[in-house]
Amino acid sequence: MTVRAPAKVNLHLGVGPLRPDGYHDVITVLQAVSLFDDLTATTLDPTTADPTAADPTAADPTAADPTTIDGVPSGDQDGVVVTVEVSGEGADPTARGPATTTPDVSIVPTGRDNIAVRAAHLVAEAAGITSERVHLTLTKGIPVAAGMAGGSADAAAALVAFDALWQAGLDRVALAGLAARLGSDVPFPLTGGTALGTGRGEQLTDVLATGEYHWVFALADGGLSTPAVYAEFDKLSEGRLRTGPTPADDVLAALRTGDPAQLGAALVNDLQPAALRLRPALRRVLETGRELGAVGAIVSGSGPTCAFLAAGATESVELAASLAGMGVARAVRRASGPAAGARVLEGPDGADGSGGGP
Ligand SMILES: C[C@@](CO)(OP(=O)(O)O)[C@H](O)COP(=O)(O)OP(=O)(O)OC[C@H]1O[C@@H](n2ccc(N)nc2=O)[C@H](O)[C@@H]1O
Numbered sequence: 001m002t003v004r005a006p007a008k009v010n011l012h013l014g015v016g017p018l019r020p021d022g023y024h025d026v027i028t029v030l031q032a033v034s035l036f037d038d039l040t041a042t043t044l045d046p047t048t049a050d051p052t053a054a055d056p057t058a059a060d061p062t063a064a065d066p067t068t069i070d071g072v073p074s075g076d077q078d079g080v081v082v083t084v085e086v087s088g089e090g091a092d093p094t095a096r097g098p099a100t101t102t103p104d105v106s107i108v109p110t111g112r113d114n115i116a117v118r119a120a121h122l123v124a125e126a127a128g129i130t131s132e133r134v135h136l137t138l139t140k141g142i143p144v145a146a147g148m149a150g151g152s153a154d155a156a157a158a159l160v161a162f163d164a165l166w167q168a169g170l171d172r173v174a175l176a177g178l179a180a181r182l183g184s185d186v187p188f189p190l191t192g193g194t195a196l197g198t199g200r201g202e203q204l205t206d207v208l209a210t211g212e213y214h215w216v217f218a219l220a221d222g223g224l225s226t227p228a229v230y231a232e233f234d235k236l237s238e239g240r241l242r243t244g245p246t247p248a249d250d251v252l253a254a255l256r257t258g259d260p261a262q263l264g265a266a267l268v269n270d271l272q273p274a275a276l277r278l279r280p281a282l283r284r285v286l287e288t289g290r291e292l293g294a295v296g297a298i299v300s301g302s303g304p305t306c307a308f309l310a311a312g313a314t315e316s317v318e319l320a321a322s323l324a325g326m327g328v329a330r331a332v333r334r335a336s337g338p339a340a341g342a343r344v345l346e347g348p349d350g351a352d353g354s355g356g357g358p
């Protein structure tokens, strides 16, 4: 069973003051873009050891209660064992070497703190599954800790995969409820497209959007931690009166016209000053993209990826080539949006997941 899920870019990210629960109210417009992670779930014979697997019982040092991680069942209380193998973005070259003490946010964990494993345990709980052994292969095209919601995409893909694999019969509303327990950004890659997010970002409404948008992403070396960027936002906000998140009216109006230049001029990211404080070199990346003709230039979410909107497909090819030539980014990727949400590429019997539909 293989499920593909998309990355996102925030076209508008208005952030309100820190709430008592440690989150911020946001008003955000998210667009799914054609950078994808593929998650393959393979049911294993419970009696066969998997030599490629990381130790699934490796303790998460942040978990005070070993039976849950952030309120999500860890699997320790039942016989559901999910092992993980990662390739592509964020695959740890030292994964089989000695353990390091400094956590690197841009490396994907392969233990039970992998968000796809946590998603599996949530579905197991909902479906009453108590004994299964499953191996997950994550083929990551979405950069890690990069403000593009790659972990959220994997979690959404896992929810869809395990719902189908274990015949849990969860409908879209139930899946979105589990998704919101895993992270504020997890409901969005289930649906994809373009959507308005409120609350922590997890409450989604459809947006009237026309046209196809051509993006160029400048990938950075190393990631940025989302909580660290929000904390920097709080520091920068000290002494300033912040009432609520800024509304997304300009971006919503631009999306109705389908005009990239209008959308480019309307892009807003309230986390951008915080990301630039933590990564001053991103200023030069943004300036370079603008000088090379991007109609919009913004830090993607909490960063450090920089997102450039091109006037059209041809312009995006030229922009990507020129940006790569300037050497300001680790890598440059082109993508279009809106992209579809999490979908089955290959079912458990090897059949494709198109269901014969359009
Ligand atoms: C900033 C955004 C923009 O879309 O995403 P990224 O750009 O990192 O992908 C999101 O708000 C990130 O969503 P997500 O990565 O799911 O965050 P969560 O797991 O829910 O929360 C991680 C931490 O981020 C902070 N957080 C998150 C969401 C929110 N509305 N307010 C917050 O303050 C909190 O410190 C929280 O403990």
Ligand SMILES: Nc1ncnc2c1ncn2[C@@H]1O[C@H](COP(=O)(O)OP(=O)(O)O)[C@@H](O)[C@H]1O
Pocket (backbone or CB within 6 Å): 090, 104, 105, 106, 107, 108, 109, 113, 114, 115, 116, 138, 143, 144, 145, 146, 147, 148, 149, 150, 151, 152, 154, 155, 223, 224, 226, 302, 303
């Ligand atoms: N399947 C996963 N893919 C990516 N990161 C993961 C995954 N599971 C857990 N993580 C952790 O989540 C953190 C955020 O990753 P990611 O979702 O890619 O970034 P962002 O929140 O900036 O969009 C990473 O530092 C990583 O350690």
